[in-house]
Amino acid sequence: MHEYRKDPIVNRWVIVCADRADRRGAFLEPTVWNDSAPCPFCEGHEEETPGEVLAYRQSEQSPNRPGWLVRVVPNKFPAVRATEEGVERDEPLFQSMPGVGAHEVVVESARHVSSFSDLSAEEALDVLTAYRRRLRYWKADSRMRSGIIFKNVGTAAGASLEHTHSQIIVLPMVPAALADELAGAKSYEQTNGCCFFCDMIAQERTIGERMIAESDRYVAIAPYASRLPLETWVLPKRHESHYENEPGKAIAELSIFLRQVITAIDDVGRRPAYNYLIHTAPFDTASATHYHWHIEIIPILSKTAGFEWASGYYVNPLPPEQAAEWLRTSYSQYGVGEKSSLE
Numbered sequence: 001m002h003e004y005r006k007d008p009i010v011n012r013w014v015i016v017c018a019d020r021a022d023r024r025g026a027f028l029e030p031t032v033w034n035d036s037a038p039c040p041f042c043e044g045h046e047e048e049t050p051g052e053v054l055a056y057r058q059s060e061q062s063p064n065r066p067g068w069l070v071r072v073v074p075n076k077f078p079a080v081r082a083t084e085e086g087v088e089r090d091e092p093l094f095q096s097m098p099g100v101g102a103h104e105v106v107v108e109s110a111r112h113v114s115s116f117s118d119l120s121a122e123e124a125l126d127v128l129t130a131y132r133r134r135l136r137y138w139k140a141d142s143r144m145r146s147g148i149i150f151k152n153v154g155t156a157a158g159a160s161l162e163h164t165h166s167q168i169i170v171l172p173m174v175p176a177a178l179a180d181e182l183a184g185a186k187s188y189e190q191t192n193g194c195c196f197f198c199d200m201i202a203q204e205r206t207i208g209e210r211m212i213a214e215s216d217r218y219v220a221i222a223p224y225a226s227r228l229p230l231e232t233w234v235l236p237k238r239h240e241s242h243y244e245n246e247p248g249k250a251i252a253e254l255s256i257f258l259r260q261v262i263t264a265i266d267d268v269g270r271r272p273a274y275n276y277l278i279h280t281a282p283f284d285t286a287s288a289t290h291y292h293w294h295i296e297i298i299p300i301l302s303k304t305a306g307f308e309w310a311s312g313y314y315v316n317p318l319p320p321e322q323a324a325e326w327l328r329t330s331y332s333q334y335g336v337g338e339k340s341s342l343e
Helices: 018-022 121-139 176-192 196-207 248-268 306-311 320-333
Strands: 002-006 013-017 054-057 068-074 102-107 146-153 165-171 211-214 218-221 232-236 274-279 294-299 314-316
Touching: 054 121, 068 121, 102 121, 121 146, 121 165, 121 248, 176 196, 196 211, 196 218, 211 248, 211 320, 218 248, 218 320, 232 248, 248 274, 248 294, 248 320, 306 314
Parallel strands: 013 314
Antiparallel strands: 002 013, 054 068, 068 102, 102 165, 146 165, 146 274, 211 218, 218 232, 232 294, 274 294
16 A cells, blocks of 8 residues: 555645555664663652652642652753843844743653553643643743643653653744644634534544544544554544643543553554654634644654655555554553554
8 A cells, every 4th residue: 555645734745655564674663771870750859850840749748859749840951941031133044032931841750650651540630730730820921822742752752761751841932833733724714614623533433444542522543644653643522722721520531541542552562652742722822713732642663764854754654544443452452461563
């Protein structure tokens, strides 16, 4: 099977090429960590990180001390800083502005575990609630326009530490990837009078071949133009443009659902490196009828190399329909004692 597929929201092409699954090195090996140095994110090493800005604890205890479940701390090596000073430059060829923003790390467990699927139910809920609280906090800062939440697991996905954590970066601008989605979604609404993501969810639930799982409020699908093997999107069934507007009961359900979906990905992909990204509308955008917040989970199971950089096209050796079938099976069985489909 060789097929070009176009992402209907950002007009990005991918090539689905199942024949390449048989070539040597088609799928990357799982990350093996060999770092024996003390972990700065483990309980008891609180002095090795900046002071916490938020923590969930088992009982009333002093901050920056053991006894926590989840901690949020400023990044020790931030990409942007809230106190950055400088001069804006706008010249015919070159434009720049001070690197103002915020960069925080969510340490997802006091235990030394590596994947979101390793979290307890309480930890998973605290992590997703922390995201919501920090987005709401920064939304009140008039300098900031958007918040990016992402997670890197494994060295192939960009993680520098094994200990499970995620990051929040807040910017005074709308990043290009989000701007492209917003523009595509707006164009679809103007043409069709409704939300693309809502239509996609309805169609995928009807067709069924790329559906992975669903709960009362959420669905998990393998997107039609998947960029990489086992790419999975998690979306709320109810239309909502901003993650930070999700009610508490919905966040509690999402914490269970997301953990189960990532458990299935860990099972089928033999605990691959992965990224997940929460796409949510800009802070200064009122509830948008055209945009639908969602989580994109991207396992790093194949290489991005010269052709991808030269063309902007991804080559996916695993059709999303096959990926969905494997993930559905694993999700329904929780992967217990099952052999990986990629072995």
